[in-house]
Amino acid sequence: MKAAVLYEANAPLVIEHFDLPDIRDDQVRVRLMASGVCHSDWHIVKGEWVDVNRPPVILGHEGAGVVEEVGPAVRNLNVGDHVVLSWMRNCGLCEMCQVGYSNLCEEPWDHRGQPRFQDSDRQMKRMNALGTFSTETIVPQDIAIPIDREIPFAQAALVGCGVMTGVGAALNTAKVQAGKSVAVFGCGGVGLNVIQGATIAGAEPIIAVDILDNKLEMSRQFGATHTVNSAQVDPVEAIQQLTDGKGVHYAFEAIGLAPAPFKQAILCTRRRGVTVFVGHAPDNTPVDFDAKILALEKTVIGSMYGSCRPRLDFPRIFSLYKAGKLKLDELVTRVYPLEGVNEAFEALGRGEVARSVLDLN
Ligand SMILES: [Zn+2]
Ligand SMILES: [Zn+2]
Known part of the structure; x- marks a missing residue:
């Protein structure tokens, strides 16, 4: 062979x-x-x-x-x-x-x-x-x-x-509920599948975030209802604007390259919001955020293989x-x-x- x-x-x-x-x-x-x-x-x-x-x-x-x-x-x-x-x-x-x-x-x-x-x-x-x-x-x-x-x-x-990693993060790890709002950071092979998992669950809106317009365009095919180019605008602000200033119920980080999107995925959720780390970052990637944010009963959870x-x-x-x-x-x-x-x-x-x-x- x-x-x-x-x-x-x-x-x-x-x-x-x-x-x-x-x-x-x-x-x-x-x-x-x-x-x-x-x-x-x-x-x-x-x-x-x-x-x-x-x-x-x-x-x-x-x-x-x-x-x-x-x-x-x-x-x-x-x-x-x-x-x-x-x-x-x-x-x-x-x-x-x-x-x-x-x-x-x-x-x-x-x-x-x-x-x-x-x-x-x-x-x-x-x-x-x-x-x-x-x-x-x-x-x-x-x-x-x-x-x-x-x-x-x-x-x-x-x-x-x-596919399993992305769809599973939405359906199994987060158990996304119908009619709730979702943001997905990263529209690569995994992120697009988080989007389709959220679509299958009946989430609304589904906000796709990426720095590449070609990927954002792709995300619409898989169910994204809104797109945010995070190279052009602050994604946390954009997501808040799209959700009446509240933030999303669920945010997924599906990039796994650098600390910023992990942090943004925590900041863009609403009270009691759930952030799922799907992307597997390089070894020793620190993510720093103000600890009191979690006092709003936010959850941060990792997802392994969906x-x-x-x-x-x-x-x-x-x-x-x-x-x-x-x-x-x-x-x-x-x-x-x-x-x-x-x-x-x-x-x-x-x-x-x-x-x-x-x-x-
Ligand atoms: Zn793989
Ligand atoms: Zn075992």
Whole structure:
């Protein structure tokens, strides 16, 4: 198989060939058909996250494909099944798993025991033990979620990270209510999905905030009722003006680059407002605000992977898609071959795309 490897931060990825190891009893081998290029991959390329998935590593964690081989202990999958991969494993046993927040499983990502991809003289680790920037991968059975064959692979792949993260932040983490007001900072792959989650919930108004007009335009397609260009106006003031001076019921930060939008997302909520940090900031990003703001009974909460339980939530997203209530086709802005991965990162860096997808097979 071939895969895109990051050898060091801020260097281009390199396409290399590897031999796959044999699968273990509880694993499946997946021929990957599509992988989204996500901001989390980009954080690692830029060297902004040093704790996990440190290079050298095969990047990619948003993939879909076809099961090609199943281990003898695999129970719920067959050769030929179409699957979306979840980038987080859960143990099923810890407190968080038992209370329904398997996205916060207390067992950390476990790269030990996961097969590494072999070359003649070295082994290669894979992002989140997936490494979806490759033509094939091997994963434990529990993170390959079967899907209907009619769902196109590019669209399916995006549900594995960006769509689930955004839609889940609105529907699962914040539990946005119909008729309540929402502001979303950042209209990238995740922010657009927060907007569509809020749309599905029946929120009104839905205010999109970004510094790029092309992204604000895109946000309207996903349900934004108002747009604010935060490079031109103070977004907190603009949001207050749009909500009778009160601020929004819910604000989402879906950028994760710098402190300012996190703070603005707290300042623009009304009394008892809820701010959700969806964007994963670079390590050590301080957000400072006047502590007494929270005395207005405001809530600030983080969201991890849209508080999802992949086996329940992925099928839920695909039924909304099939019913025409959730957009996936419109998210696939560009398609590149695996060899185009560096171009895809450049387009992401320039803010040109909702999502680029690698067409892998
Ligand atoms: Zn991602
Ligand atoms: Zn657990």
